Amino acid sequence: xxAPAQSKSLKAIGEDTWKNKTEKVNAExxxxxxxxxxxxxxxxxxxxFQKVNNHLFSMGYNIGVRLVEDFLARTALPRCENMVxxxxxxxxxxxxxxxxxxxxxxxxxxxxxxxxxxxxENPLSDFVELPMDAMKQLWYSNVLSGVLKGALEMVQLxxxxxxxxxxxxxxxxxxxxxxxxxxxxxxxxxGED
Amino acid sequence: MSQKIxxxxxxxxxxxxxxDGYEYTIGPKQSLPNEANATPTPSRIxxxxxxxxxxxxxLSAMAFLFQEMIATIHxxxxxxxDFETRLNGxxxxxxxxxxxxxxxxxxxxxxxxxxxxxxxxxxxxxASINESHGSSGTGTGTISSASDHTHYHENGTxxxxxVINNMRPRDLKILDILQxxxxxxxxxxxxxxxxxxxxxxxxxxxxxxxxxxxxxxxFIPAGRSCDYFTCGIIQGFLDSAEFPCRVSAHxxxxxxxxxxxxxxxxxxxxxxxxxxxxxxx
Numbered sequence: 001x002x003a004p005a006q007s008k009s010l011k012a013i014g015e016d017t018w019k020n021k022t023e024k025v026n027a028e029x030x031x032x033x034x035x036x037x038x039x040x041x042x043x044x045x046x047x048x049f050q051k052v053n054n055h056l057f058s059m060g061y062n063i064g065v066r067l068v069e070d071f072l073a074r075t076a077l078p079r080c081e082n083m084v085x086x087x088x089x090x091x092x093x094x095x096x097x098x099x100x101x102x103x104x105x106x107x108x109x110x111x112x113x114x115x116x117x118x119x120x121e122n123p124l125s126d127f128v129e130l131p132m133d134a135m136k137q138l139w140y141s142n143v144l145s146g147v148l149k150g151a152l153e154m155v156q157l158x159x160x161x162x163x164x165x166x167x168x169x170x171x172x173x174x175x176x177x178x179x180x181x182x183x184x185x186x187x188x189x190x191g192e193d
Numbered sequence: 194m195s196q197k198i199x200x201x202x203x204x205x206x207x208x209x210x211x212x213d214g215y216e217y218t219i220g221p222k223q224s225l226p227n228e229a230n231a232t233p234t235p236s237r238i239x240x241x242x243x244x245x246x247x248x249x250x251x252l253s254a255m256a257f258l259f260q261e262m263i264a265t266i267h268x269x270x271x272x273x274x275d276f277e278t279r280l281n282g283x284x285x286x287x288x289x290x291x292x293x294x295x296x297x298x299x300x301x302x303x304x305x306x307x308x309x310x311x312x313x314x315x316x317x318x319x320a321s322i323n324e325s326h327g328s329s330g331t332g333t334g335t336i337s338s339a340s341d342h343t344h345y346h347e348n349g350t351x352x353x354x355x356v357i358n359n360m361r362p363r364d365l366k367i368l369d370i371l372q373x374x375x376x377x378x379x380x381x382x383x384x385x386x387x388x389x390x391x392x393x394x395x396x397x398x399x400x401x402x403x404x405x406x407x408x409x410x411x412f413i414p415a416g417r418s419c420d421y422f423t424c425g426i427i428q429g430f431l432d433s434a435e436f437p438c439r440v441s442a443h444x445x446x447x448x449x450x451x452x453x454x455x456x457x458x459x460x461x462x463x464x465x466x467x468x469x470x471x472x473x474x
Contacts, residue, residue, distance in 0.1 A: 018251075022251045022252070022253075023251065023252040023253075024249040024250065024251060024252060025249060025250060025251070025252050025255045025383075025384065025408065026248075026249065026381065026382065026383075026384065027249050027250045028248070028381075029255065029381075029382050029383075030250045030254065030255050030258065032287045032290070033255070033258060033259065033262065033283075033287070034258060036262075036283040036284070036286055036287055037258075037262050037265070037283070039286070040282070040283060041265075044269070055265075059261040059264075059265065062261055062264070063257045063258070063260075063261055066257070067257055070253050097251060098250065098251050098253060098254040099250050099251070099254055100248070100249055100250055100251070123248065123250055143258075
């Protein structure tokens with residue numbers, strides 16, 4: 001199967017799963033709930049936004065390690081053979097199925113081990129405007145980096161995930177960067193040999 | 194913290210001196226203090242439409258986020274009551290925002306949408322209230338089906354205010370505002386009206402909203418502590434509509450419905466007195 005055909009079928013899988021196999025809720029409730037979480041964290045950490053970023057990341061990580069199971073159960077997709085395939089999978093299937101959006105994959109590194117996701121729409125940050133003090137440091141949607149980190153780790157991909165820019169900070173676009181460090185080896189769980 | 198709530202008029206140059214925080218009297222600004230002289234970018238959220246675009250995310254995403262929120266609060270809480278109070282607070286802020294928002298959207302003429310007519314926000318009127326027998330809160334409500342959701346066409350720039358001819362007055366009667374919560378608000382939040390709205394026969398300031406399967410907590414077994422998020426939304430909504438109350442969640446299984454939850458709303462006494470003065474006992 002050629003590469004374009006594959007990516008097309010991933011797109012179709014994502015759309016079909018979203019359409020027919022996914023229970024849905026009002027995105028505004030999701031937005032409002034996330035907003036309540038972030039604003040409460042800002043208050044709890046006394047507006048130390050670095051700590052808020054870290055907390056959001058760890059929340060996301062916890063979600064990611066469990067979310068990947070949900071994703072695989074829904075789609076039954078096989079292992080990706082390279083990062084290009086992984087990026088398509090994330091953008092066209094994972095983002096589609098959970099958040100009904102398809103971020104654009106771009107800015108590949110020359111070694112094809114790092115890429116960016118452009119979040120044109122982002123249900124987390126609808127109706128959001130950051131106060132001036134938060135604009136400098138807060139990565140509002142940082143939970144997403146954590147989710148990707150956790151989920152990729154569960155499929156043996158040790159990656160760094162971070163936000164490069166955010167519309168909320170006055171940047172022209174929201175860019176999420178993913179860089180592969182190494183492919184973890186499949187290890188037999190302790191006591192099962 | 195330098196809270197300068199009352200500032201001189203905005204024509205005073207003094208207010209543009211650099212500050213390191215959000216100035217509530219000026220409102221949101223897109224530029225950082227040291228860029229204050231640059232041309233200000235108009236805020237994005239003010240040009241966004243409040244028109245309901247039917248956007249959805251998966252229940253999984255919502256459930257994962259909700260679970261992590263619960264875990265965060267749980268770690269920070271010292272007791273079950275502390276937990277419930279904190280969780281209530283998360284929902285409260287959401288409820289306060291819904292009073293104006295849902296009222297505005299509810300004021301859009303039902304035949305407005307070009308692509309398809311919507312009865313999203315107008316199906317609450319046919320819901321009925323039943324007197325319950327005893328405090329168990331049983332009673333069979335007849336509720337109009339909330340099958341049709343909004344299908345406003347995708348148009349981000351459309352102004353909500355421009356299509357509203359008559360602003361729907363905010364509900365002033367206890368029963369009316371409760372119907373709004375039971376029908377309109379529930380449909381907005383959870384995609385269906387609540388399963389019942391019941392008046393307590395024992396105490397006249399108590400009302401109950403029943404949900405047979407709470408959407409957010411359906412994957413969380415035992416105990417209704419996590420439903421205090423919804424309690425907070427209800428309370429925030431009613432408080433900011435000037436119906437101060439307390440809301441608590443109780444498990445009331447009925448037959449197959451083992452997750453059936455009753456949200457008990459206890460209005461402050463003066464709310465009842467006002468209702469009696471205005472509308473008679």
